Amino acid sequence: MKNNIINGIFGVVVGDALGVPVEFESRETLRDHSVVDMRSFGTFHQPAGTWSDDTSMTLCLLDSLSKGLDYNDIMEKFLSWIETGAYTPFEEAFDVGTGTSKAVRRFARGTPALACGGITERDNGNGSLMRILPILFYLAPIYSADITKHEEAMTIIHQVSALTHAHKRSLIACGIYISVASMILESGSLQTGIDLGVSRALDYYHNHDAFAEERHHYNRLREADFPQLPVTEIRSSGYVVDTLEAAIWCLLNTESYKDCVLKAVNLGKDTDTVAAVAGGLAGLHYGVESIPKEWLSVIAKRDFIIRLCNRFE
Secondary structure, three states: OHHHHHHHHHHHHHHHHHHHHHOOOOHHHHHHOOOOOOOOEHHHOEOOOOOOHHHHHHHHHHHHHOOOOOHHHHHHHHHHHHHHOOOOOOOOOOOOOHHHHHHHHHHHOOOOHHHOOEOOOOOOEOOOHHHOOHHHHHHOOOOOOOHHHOHHHHHHHHHHHHOOEOOHHHHHHHHHHHHHHHHHHHHOOHHHHHHHHHHHHHHHHHOOHHHOOOHHHHHHHHOOOHHHOOHHHOOOOOEHHHHHHHHHHHHHOOOOHHHHHHHHHOOOOOHHHHHHHHHHHHHHHHOHHHOOHHHHOOOOOHHHHHHHHHHOO
C-alpha cells in the first residue's frame, strides 16, 4: 500500500504543478505554445514545481486519514491551509476555489462539518474530486477492491466530498473516480480498470433512486466510442463532469504518465486540476518511477510530501 500511496499522491502533485503556470490559458494558446516541461512563473508567478490547492487539499486529507476518519479533523486541516498556509509550498494558500472557500468558512463559523458543502446545482465545481484520492488508501484495507459493493464505503466517499461539495453530481464524480482507481490497482490494466470502475460505479448509482436525477450526466463515460471522441468534444473546465471526462479521456488516449499529464495540461482552462485528477490515476498505474526525474526534482517540499505518505498506515 505504501508504494500505491507514493505513486498516486505524486501523480496528483506533479500533474498539479505542471498545470499551475498555464491555468486559465485557452486551448488555442497552448496549441501554439504547448507545455512540454515544468515551467516557471506564469499565471500565479510561481517557481517551477509549485503545486496549488489540488495538492494542498489532497495532503490535508491524506494527513488526517493517517490517524483515522474524522470529518471535523479534515475540515480543521482545510481551515489551517486557508488561514495559516499549512500544507502549501510556501506558507501561503493561493488559487482557492469559491465553493471550497465558502464551505470552509461555514465550518469556521460553527456549521457541522458534514453540513458545510454546497448543495445547489451551481456547487458542482471540481473541488472535491481533485482531492478525493486519499480516501482510497483508507478504504482499501477495509473493503474489497470493488468498493461499490459496500454501502458504507460509498457513503464515506460521498461524505468526504460533501465536506465542501455536497450536490449529488459531485458525489457521483467522486464515487466513479475512486471506483476506477480501485479497479486500476486490482486489474493492473488501465483500460480494464477504467471500464470496470466506470461500469460498476454507474451500476451502483442506477440502483439508488436518490441519484436518479443526476446519474445521466456521466453516461458518456460508458459509451464504447468515448475514447475515440475528438479533442473538440472534450471540455476541460472547472465543472466536475468536464474534469472527470477530460481526465479519463487523457488516460485512454496515452500510454505513459508523462504523455497523459501533458495532454491534460494542453487541453487548457483548468489545467492544474485536470492534470492532477488524471495524474492521480496515471501515477497509480504507471508508478512514480515513470514520472520524469527532472520534474520530480523541482517539486516544492518533496520530502514533506514523502513524510505524509509514509505516515499513512
